[in-house]
Amino acid sequence: MAWLLVVLGVAVAGSCLLRREARAEAVTGAGMAVMAVPMSVFDPGPWGAAVLAAVFALAGLHSLLGRAPHRAHHAVCSVAMVYMAVALAAAGPGNSEHAAHLGAGLPLLTGVLLLYFVGYVLRTGMALIPGPARSLSIPGPSGAGAPRLRNAPEVAMACRVSMALGMLAMLLVL
Structure with a gap:
């Protein structure tokens, strides 16, 4: 599951970097990818969690x-990432992958x-279901519709839903 979260984080970060209003998701995706890499492959050392916590505190x-319209959601995402970085660091060196067995984090x-991320995924996911009158521009042979599709508001919502699902998976492991 860790590698799936790494791939999700990198993919969302890469696609969100192309959108000016989705840079917060790009930062969250990159941080999620770094936090999800198994410790047997990459050990950030004793300062890794502190650096991640500081980056996400500044992002929050x-x-x-x-002035972003979703600033409260981005702040909650940053708080969650700081919380997970601190909880995994508290689990001790080499034990981050097994934090769930160690009882890392505060259950409440x-x-x-x-609950927040489940509600967010359900609410935002429902908004992604297309209605009969809405349609996205699909790139044709000339590719003229590609910029409209990339900049469609639905793509930003899909980025946020993907990141919220990744947060759910990481919190479940915690």
């Missing part, structure tokens, strides 16, 4: 001070974050 502060906070 940036989200709160910014983990539960609240799980």
